[in-house]
Amino acid sequence: MIVRLEVNGERRLVDLPPLTRLLDALRGPLGLTGTKEGCGEGECGSCTVLLDGDPVNACLVATAQCEGRSVTTVEGLGALDGRARETGGLSLLQAAFVTEGGAQCGICTPGMLIAAEALLRETVDGANRKPTDTEIREAVAGNICRCTGYQRIVDSIAQAAALRRRVSPADWVRENLPFAKAEGTRGLL
């Protein structure tokens, strides 16, 4: 069956049995091996990709279900971020995982990044606000990590949210340096 889809902004076409998992289409004919297979049963989230902007498990999606739809994989994250050049091709989110220690062995990382990207799009890009700690934890609740203990992943996402947000310097000071308000923000700005 021929399926036409958009992958990381490019139009692609695959000819595969209809129930081929999107995961296998990506890693095989589409040549994108960033998306990982952990469990193959929807339990671990390492295969997470965006389908029309929503995170889904590529191991539970049939390629036929992707006809005419857009898929974003971890390979598409850097290219989508306007500031990627400053960070060596990584998006701010990816860079935050590096600086905050959000990745160890790396198997869960592509899925974590995609799940986090969906959260940042909804909260930071969509509503111009930082996600709460609970929102971050629920956004990656479908992603299992056997290395980090999660705290550093949560920290990485929080850090990326802070950096990605379009805030005025005055708001930034007020939120991040609470003492500044008491002392008057004038001198600081």
Added chain:
Amino acid sequence: MKLFTYDAVSSLPAALAARRGTFFAGGTTLVDLMKLEVLTPERLVDIGSLPLTKIEATPARLRIEALARMADVAASHDVLRNYPVVAQALLRSASPQIRNMATIGGNLMQRTRCSYFRSVAEPCNKRVPGSGCGAFEGDNRSHALFGGGPACVATHASDLAVALVALDATLTLTSAKGSRDVPLAEFYLLPGSSPSTENVLAPGELITAVNATGGPRAARSLYVKVRDRASFEFALVSVAAALALEGGMVKDVRLAAGGVGTKPWRLAAAESALRGQPATLAAFEGAAKRSLEGAMPLSGNGFKTSLLERTVVKTLARLGGVS
């Protein structure tokens, strides 16, 4: 995976004309179980693009069409305001990734998570009628207290179904011959001696919508789910409750439990014990004891009895605003 044919349909009549096929909606159950060769359908009919995704949740009535995604129903402000138990049950189901693909109809039709059912190397009367039940005398920590027997003790896994039973919901079932409405509580069948038949859906018949009536009880409803980890896990025990209070008294109540029954389990004895009683902790504790009527614990799941009793108390106390 075994060989099969695949057709995508884009209209309801086309879906209903496909009498011998297996419907494929979000695919989150089917792709999984076909890969494990637990299910080997010969003909898949992809209904994923049928225009049946409307969500209506006014104070008077709830109607959710079958192809609405779990994520969209969970995010609906009207559902949360007027039928909180439904939104809560969905938000506590699976993961964001799965909720973005999975549909309401598929959720109600999902198969049990019993590990004997999911492994083709094990006996299971649900999967291979007559092969026996591995769980009855085997590893049955996650299995049912209610509605089972030597032939099958697998729990029904849907959280949504438990919430909907507490709302007296009905399903609209549609076939080439027309539509019928069936109460959800009567849709599911007990395993009895033929555990492979799980519901009253006829071959080729489609769930097209879920319906419920609104009101004070639906608006004061709550889903509490107890599981091995805080998120992304099936229920050990869950309780859905809907409570109508009048002058500090329980005017009417619905209670249903998940993780403990071979189908979503209505706690009718506890309900009648509570009707007309004052909304106090003592009354809730008394009713909770009655929720264990008919329980048949297995070797590994006895802990679920006290867990169920306590979860009923906790749910009612939170709904009734007492502690």
